Amino acid sequence: MIERLFALVILCLALALPFALAALATGDLLLAFVFFYPLFMSGLWMAGGVYFWLHWERKWQWGEHRVAPEVPGTPFISILVPCYNEEHSGEETLLAALGQRYPNFEVIAINDGSRDGTGAVLEALAQRHERLRVVHLAQNQGKAMALRMGALAARGEYLVCIDGDAALDPDAAAYLVAPMVANPRVGAVTGNPRIRTRSTLVGRIQVGEFSSIIGLIKRTQRVYGQVFTVSGVVAAFRRRALDRVGYWSLDMITEDIDISWKLQRDHWSIFYEPRALCWILMPETVRGLFKQRLRWAQGGAEVFMKNVRSIWIWRHRRLWPLMAEYCLSAGWAFAFGMSIVLWALGHFIALPEHIRIQKLMPPGFTGMVLAAVCILQFMISVAIDRRYEPRLARTLYWIIWYPLAYWLVGMFTTLLAFPKVMLKTRRKRARWDSPDRGIQSMKSSCIPKT
Amino acid sequence: MIIRTRRAPLRRAFDAVLTALAWAGFFYLFASGIRDILVGASTGLDVPFWSAMMPTMGTLSVYVLVGVFNGVLLLVWALYNQIRFAGMDRRKPLPPLADDELVASFGLPGQRVDALQQARVAVIDHDHDGGIAGVRLGYEWIAAPVKPAVAASAEACVA
Numbered sequence: 001m002i003e004r005l006f007a008l009v010i011l012c013l014a015l016a017l018p019f020a021l022a023a024l025a026t027g028d029l030l031l032a033f034v035f036f037y038p039l040f041m042s043g044l045w046m047a048g049g050v051y052f053w054l055h056w057e058r059k060w061q062w063g064e065h066r067v068a069p070e071v072p073g074t075p076f077i078s079i080l081v082p083c084y085n086e087e088h089s090g091e092e093t094l095l096a097a098l099g100q101r102y103p104n105f106e107v108i109a110i111n112d113g114s115r116d117g118t119g120a121v122l123e124a125l126a127q128r129h130e131r132l133r134v135v136h137l138a139q140n141q142g143k144a145m146a147l148r149m150g151a152l153a154a155r156g157e158y159l160v161c162i163d164g165d166a167a168l169d170p171d172a173a174a175y176l177v178a179p180m181v182a183n184p185r186v187g188a189v190t191g192n193p194r195i196r197t198r199s200t201l202v203g204r205i206q207v208g209e210f211s212s213i214i215g216l217i218k219r220t221q222r223v224y225g226q227v228f229t230v231s232g233v234v235a236a237f238r239r240r241a242l243d244r245v246g247y248w249s250l251d252m253i254t255e256d257i258d259i260s261w262k263l264q265r266d267h268w269s270i271f272y273e274p275r276a277l278c279w280i281l282m283p284e285t286v287r288g289l290f291k292q293r294l295r296w297a298q299g300g301a302e303v304f305m306k307n308v309r310s311i312w313i314w315r316h317r318r319l320w321p322l323m324a325e326y327c328l329s330a331g332w333a334f335a336f337g338m339s340i341v342l343w344a345l346g347h348f349i350a351l352p353e354h355i356r357i358q359k360l361m362p363p364g365f366t367g368m369v370l371a372a373v374c375i376l377q378f379m380i381s382v383a384i385d386r387r388y389e390p391r392l393a394r395t396l397y398w399i400i401w402y403p404l405a406y407w408l409v410g411m412f413t414t415l416l417a418f419p420k421v422m423l424k425t426r427r428k429r430a431r432w433d434s435p436d437r438g439i440q441s442m443k444s445s446c447i448p449k450t
Numbered sequence: 451m452i453i454r455t456r457r458a459p460l461r462r463a464f465d466a467v468l469t470a471l472a473w474a475g476f477f478y479l480f481a482s483g484i485r486d487i488l489v490g491a492s493t494g495l496d497v498p499f500w501s502a503m504m505p506t507m508g509t510l511s512v513y514v515l516v517g518v519f520n521g522v523l524l525l526v527w528a529l530y531n532q533i534r535f536a537g538m539d540r541r542k543p544l545p546p547l548a549d550d551e552l553v554a555s556f557g558l559p560g561q562r563v564d565a566l567q568q569a570r571v572a573v574i575d576h577d578h579d580g581g582i583a584g585v586r587l588g589y590e591w592i593a594a595p596v597k598p599a600v601a602a603s604a605e606a607c608v609a
Contacts, residue, residue, distance in 0.1 A: 039513070040516065040520065043516065043517035043520045043521065044520045044521070044524065046517075046521075047517075047520055047521030047524050047525070048524055050521075051521075051524065051525055051528060055528070123571065126570060126571060133569065133570050133571070134570070134571045134572075135566075135571075135572050135573075135574060136571075136572070136573040136574070137573075137574050137576065138573055138574065138575045138576070139575075139576065141576055141580065145576070145580060148556075149574050152552065152556050152558070152563065152566065153566050153567055153569075153572065154567070155567050157546035157547060167451065184542075184543035184544065194451075196451055196452055196453045197453050197455075198452055198453065198454055199453065199454050199455040199457060200457070200461075200465070201465040201468065201469070204465075220524070223524060223527075223528045224524065224527065224528075225527075225528075225531055239546070239547045240544050240545070240546060240547045243547050243551060243552070243555055247555075250580055279451045281453070284455075361479075362479070365483045365486055365487065366483075367479035367480070367482060367483055368479060368480050368482070368483020368484065369483070369510070369513055370479070371476055371477075371479045371480045371483075372480070374476075397469060398469055400469060400472045400473050400476055401469065401472060438453060438455065
């Protein structure tokens with residue numbers, strides 16, 4: 001009951017604060033926050049990205065003929081692949097996982113009660129590949145449970161977890177596990193997802209977005225020392241650490257954000273390893289992208305709600321800036337939303353002059369600075385990331401859309417997801433949804449939503 | 451690795467033109483910023499260009515200063531952590547998770563955990579609350595539409 005009341009108060013605050021800012025100060029101040037917050041964050045991400053590169057990345061050997069990374073002691077690695085209705089892409093995923101150059105590993109495919117022929121595909125593959133094991137869940141249980149069962153069945157202490165439609169680079173598992181072997185306090189390592197689906201504008205925008213935003217954010221958070229979330233599509237975990245925090249939560253819509261917070265609350269470090277490449281399928285339609293981002297936003301809000309009351313003790317002080325950043329981002333979404341409302345209302349009713357927002361476009365000079373910072377951020381990200389994709393600069397043409405894809409989609413999804421989570425009465429078990437995996441797969445996979 | 455599905459040339463052209471328009475908007479923002487500065491400079495007839503630019507340069511300096519401050523703050527924090535915690539491990543390295551700990555966490559008999567870890571193929575049944583109801587080994591999987599839980603008998607079943 002108290003939790004529900006608290007959630008309601010948070011929602012009221014999120015709605016009221018932007019209006020109060022406009023009413024007590026001016027609408028222009030609200031708009032200034034809307035324009036300057038992205039600028040502020042952009043500066044931080046660029047600094048973090050450049051520092052990460054100067055301090056670590058530039059010293060790392062990388063190239064077409066690179067040698068396989070050595071992991072001290074060559075520990076046994078278990079690669080867990082939860083699969084739900086992966087009849088079409090499961091084989092490619094598993095063959096890529098089985099193609100690791102690292103000598104000591106197994107692959108466990110967890111068939112989470114698929115309704116298509118996934119089970120038969122996995123069994124046929126297991127007949128041909130010694131390293132592959134298959135765990136069927138008799139009924140669909142959701143990704144978190146599938147991962148839990150994988151952790152139970154695994155023979156290794158180090159678990160590399162990838163999605164059922166993701167293709168691991170031949171050295172990715174070794175790159176992910178090496179930092180955990182070298183550093184006993186590292187509980188998880190997140191990899192570098194690279195987008196495969198680049199047929200439509202939406203697909204191409206995300207290529208730039210993953211480099212210029214997500215890559216820089218991960219590097220910055222690594223420099224800071226705390227990571228908001230591992231990439232659910234490719235991350236490695238120490239089973240000891242997972243066991244201490246109770247493994248993946250079954251009722252969180254994004255189990256990756258939740259497990260990251262749980263591990264860091266237990267003082268485990270999370271590293272980012274950009275050399276651990278994993279090729280992933282992403283939405284190629286606006287609808288698919290929006291649906292995916294809505295899920296991410298909902299997951300972020302759930303983790304916020306789960307932690308916001310208990311995080312404010314000295315033991316968790318290093319997570320405070322992450323929480324503050326989340327609050328500012330959510331506040332930015334509501335501030336932008338309120339700016340649009342005030343701007344629209346101003347056309348129909350007479351608002352007090354100081355509240356009224358004349359136009360939503362940034363003033364000339366601010367617009368110029370925003371544009372210049374955008375370009376600078378693109379260039380820095382491409383300069384850092386092109387070693388992993390030499391032809392990345394070609395995506396620069398499409399990167400112009402990234403403010404739309406990242407900031408605007410982020411705003412709308414936060415505005416929808418935040419109240420949804422705050423008003424939710426009880427969290428239910430999270431189950432699989434039907435993802436958009438690009439336009440190629442749309443004809444072949446008509447997966448009913450569960 | 452990259453997937454580029456064939457699309458109608460018209461659609462591809464539409465994407466390219468739309469993106470070109472976005473770039474045009476981007477350069478418009480940029481140009482209007484410069485125009486604002488130049489218009490500001492031209493209002494005072496006898497004011498030299500750089501004198502008119504000074505307020506603008508002042509604002510720009512604030513932006514740059516905030517950016518540099520952010521960067522320096524992050525850098526100092528990173529260096530502080532490096533120096534303070536270099537070579538230090540305040541937490542004693544923990545050993546890999548033992549089987550009995552796994553057994554305790556998942557509430558399964560030790561033998562079943564061991565058997566599950568050795569099995570090439572296994573089926574796990576769950577109850578409504580998400581608890582493990584049983585583990586079946588050596589199961590011949592029968593694909594949908596038959597429900598696997600009631601499809602065929604297993605070699606071994608432990609509830």
